[in-house]
Amino acid sequence: MGIRSDLHLHAWALVAAAKREWRVARRYPDVFIGAVAWPVVTPVVFVFQARASIGHGTPGRTGQTIPTDSVHLAVFLYLGWLVASWLALLLTESSASLSGQRVQGSLETTLLSPATRLTLLFGLAPVLLVTGALSYIAVLLALVMGFGAHIALSSALAGGLVILLAGPTLAAIAAAAGTTTLFMRRSGGLVDIARALSVTFCGFTAPLAIMPSWAAKIGRLLPPTWTVNALRNTMFGGPSKTDWTRLSLLLIGTFLAISALSLAAFAAGEQRGRRSGTLGGV
Amino acid sequence: MTEPGRTGVLDGHQGSSAPHRESMLAIEDVAKDYLRGRRTLVQRLRGAPDQRAVVHAVDEVSLAVDRGEVVGMLGPNGAGKSTLVKIIATLLVPTRGSVRVCDVDVLAHPRQARRHLGVMLAGDRGVYWKLTGRENLEYFAALHFVPSSQIRRRVGEALEEVRLTGSADEYVERYSTGMRQRLNLARALIHEPEVLLLDEPTSGLDPVSGAEFRRIVRGLRQRGAAVLIATHDLAEAEDLCDRIAVLDRGRIAFQGSVDEAKTLVPGSSVLTVEVEGGDQDTAEVAAWLSAHFRVGLVERHERSVRARLYCESTSDLMAELPGKLHAAGLRAIRTEAGRVSLTDVFFSITDRRAGGGHGHPQ
Numbered sequence: 216m217g218i219r220s221d222l223h224l225h226a227w228a229l230v231a232a233a234k235r236e237w238r239v240a241r242r243y244p245d246v247f248i249g250a251v252a253w254p255v256v257t258p259v260v261f262v263f264q265a266r267a268s269i270g271h272g273t274p275g276r277t278g279q280t281i282p283t284d285s286v287h288l289a290v291f292l293y294l295g296w297l298v299a300s301w302l303a304l305l306l307t308e309s310s311a312s313l314s315g316q317r318v319q320g321s322l323e324t325t326l327l328s329p330a331t332r333l334t335l336l337f338g339l340a341p342v343l344l345v346t347g348a349l350s351y352i353a354v355l356l357a358l359v360m361g362f363g364a365h366i367a368l369s370s371a372l373a374g375g376l377v378i379l380l381a382g383p384t385l386a387a388i389a390a391a392a393g394t395t396t397l398f399m400r401r402s403g404g405l406v407d408i409a410r411a412l413s414v415t416f417c418g419f420t421a422p423l424a425i426m427p428s429w430a431a432k433i434g435r436l437l438p439p440t441w442t443v444n445a446l447r448n449t450m451f452g453g454p455s456k457t458d459w460t461r462l463s464l465l466l467i468g469t470f471l472a473i474s475a476l477s478l479a480a481f482a483a484g485e486q487r488g489r490r491s492g493t494l495g496g497v
Numbered sequence: 498m499t500e501p502g503r504t505g506v507l508d509g510h511q512g513s514s515a516p517h518r519e520s521m522l523a524i525e526d527v528a529k530d531y532l533r534g535r536r537t538l539v540q541r542l543r544g545a546p547d548q549r550a551v552v553h554a555v556d557e558v559s560l561a562v563d564r565g566e567v568v569g570m571l572g573p574n575g576a577g578k579s580t581l582v583k584i585i586a587t588l589l590v591p592t593r594g595s596v597r598v599c600d601v602d603v604l605a606h607p608r609q610a611r612r613h614l615g616v617m618l619a620g621d622r623g624v625y626w627k628l629t630g631r632e633n634l635e636y637f638a639a640l641h642f643v644p645s646s647q648i649r650r651r652v653g654e655a656l657e658e659v660r661l662t663g664s665a666d667e668y669v670e671r672y673s674t675g676m677r678q679r680l681n682l683a684r685a686l687i688h689e690p691e692v693l694l695l696d697e698p699t700s701g702l703d704p705v706s707g708a709e710f711r712r713i714v715r716g717l718r719q720r721g722a723a724v725l726i727a728t729h730d731l732a733e734a735e736d737l738c739d740r741i742a743v744l745d746r747g748r749i750a751f752q753g754s755v756d757e758a759k760t761l762v763p764g765s766s767v768l769t770v771e772v773e774g775g776d777q778d779t780a781e782v783a784a785w786l787s788a789h790f791r792v793g794l795v796e797r798h799e800r801s802v803r804a805r806l807y808c809e810s811t812s813d814l815m816a817e818l819p820g821k822l823h824a825a826g827l828r829a830i831r832t833e834a835g836r837v838s839l840t841d842v843f844f845s846i847t848d849r850r851a852g853g854g855h856g857h858p859q
Contacts (some may be wrong), residue, residue, distance in 0.1 A: 216787075221642070222644040227639050227642075227644070227645060228639050228640050230639070231635070231636050231639030231640065232636070232640075234635075234636070235625065235628065235632070235636045238628055238632055239625070239627045239628065242627060243627070319622055319623075319625070319626060320620070320622025320623040320624075321622075321623055321624060321625050322620070323588060323618065323622075323623060324616075324623040324624070324637070324684065325640060326588065326612060327587070327588065327614070327616050328611060328637070328640035328641050329588055329608045329609070329611040329612050329640075329641065329642060330640045330641075330642070334640065474815075486590075489587070489588060489589055489590045490589075490590050491531075491606070492529075492531060492580075492583075492589055494588050494589075
């Protein structure tokens with residue numbers, strides 16, 4: 216009996232894993248509180264810093280250059296920090312979840328089951344998608360209420376669609392990071408490096424246009440960059456500025472590729488652990 | 498199907514063969530080697546010779562468990578019991594040998610083998626402490642492909658079976674160690690596996706919970722499950738197991754029935770005696786006892802030596818003992834007569850002396 220013939224059973228196991236994570240998150244809602252507080256509070260200092268450095272001027276229209284208008288500057292930076300904080304949360308929580316399961320022994324008992332390892336890699340994803348949505352809503356409210364931004368409903372909905380499309384891809388990146396940290400038997404260092412690199416290359420606080428060309432080239436290859444650019448396009452230029460077909464294909468294709476890579480990496484790590492006897496070690 | 502473990506050559510003793518029955522678990526010539534020590538990245542890059550020692554955690558182990566049979570796997574710490582359980586459970590790949598569960602090759606088809614296996618690993622870890630007992634079982638039921646329409650019923654039955662119905666909706670972090678052990682057992686039973694592997698299932702359980710556990714295992718045997726229990730609890734093994742296998746230093750030193758095992762002890766009765774030797778060194782006292790009696794376990798205390806002396810009649814031995822001891826300047830301060838137990842078998846086979854372990858590190 217292969218995995219294909221039991222697809223519905225594996226799908227049911229995946230639903231059960233998501234339900235398990237949801238139950239834990241509901242009991243400990245700090246992850247949701249953090250998802251709302253972090254992207255709202257953190258960018259304030261950057262907005263003030265940018266205002267102090269640049270002063271006031273004409274607004275950028277596409278989101279690909281530095282907006283010098285006070286409100287647009289806030290929108291630009293808040294959208295950048297939205298993706299940055301969401302990605303950081305995804306990376307941290309995924310790695311912590313897998314490492315935590317290893318420590319409490321439930322990783323080993325889950326590995327005793329015939330269910331797909333996607334249950335371990337993506338069980339947390341629905342919770343993290345909800346945190347992304349909450350962060351997005353909180354950021355919109357902060358911009359409207361705190362900075363007086365005028366955001367059209369169509370732009371807000373289009374931004375929500377970007378979050379929806381990008382979520383699985385970012386969750387796949389987090390699953391890959393979680394797998395790597397799990398089998399390298401460390402939990403912090405790699406995640407910190409990934410967070411630092413994303414802040415450096417993905418244009419969260421500055422547009423790619425002002426970065427060195429080699430850095431901008433790297434940045435253009437990264438899904439978080441596509442996400443933040445698409446969000447800024449929908450806010451600054453309206454939904455019609457976004458090439459939805461291209462964005463969807465890019466994100467879905469990347470999601471599938473990274474998921475397959477994560478699964479393969481997990482299988483390789485599991486096999487290595489089964490040989491060395493370190494599968495359930497802490 | 499052949500019966501591995503019944504026909505294979507063993508280093509140790511072997512009881513007589515049981516009549517042929519359907520083997521649910523068949524382990525043949527399994528070995529697991531580990532490398533002890535570390536080889537750093539710098540050493541690898543330099544091409545320095547690998548000086549790590551090979552440790553044979555399990556070696557040439559062949560064993561079978563039939564449908565409706567309970568087999569106890571005994572052995573001192575580091576004998577290889579948990580390693581063997583993990584190999585069968587697909588958590589470890591053996592260096593060589595084969596394992597079949599319900600005729601499924603565990604190495605070639607681990608995913609399929611897991612469907613037939615229920616595994617309770619040692620300790621009270623393995624469940625989610627931030628979920629309730631019921632939520633844990635619901636999750637693991639889905640993971641083991643219990644149809645969604647049957648999950649509620651199966652979870653209820655499993656909770657009832659381990660007497661946790663009343664605490665089902667409490668968070669596991671509030672459970673006692675014994676309750677978590679029982680939840681772990683329920684987790685292993687949730688998909689009604691045909692083969693059950695239990696590693697130290699009653700460690701941490703109080704006597705009442707231990708008795709409950711034995712009741713559950715008997716029920717499983719009646720339902721036709723094949724059960725392999727790795728345990729230190731010799732009384733439990735004697736009470737519960739149809740056959741035992743004694744592992745020592747990674748090898749099977751004996752397998753057969755408990756009665757067959759007892760024939761390995763030189764005597765049917767045992768007299769436990771505590772001897773005081775005045776100014777004599779306890780090592781000399783122990784040596785004297787070993788030279789003059791059929792001695793099993795010897796424990797040296799500060800001023801006395803406690804030994805188990807084997808005989809056919811404890812009354813005869815008790816009659817001759819005081820004179821012999823007196824002649825040697827010794828005095829019995831306590832004696833207790835009894836029958837030979839699995840404890841004696843264990844010490845006889847593994848040649849243990851109190852305070853002198855020789856197990857391998859896990």
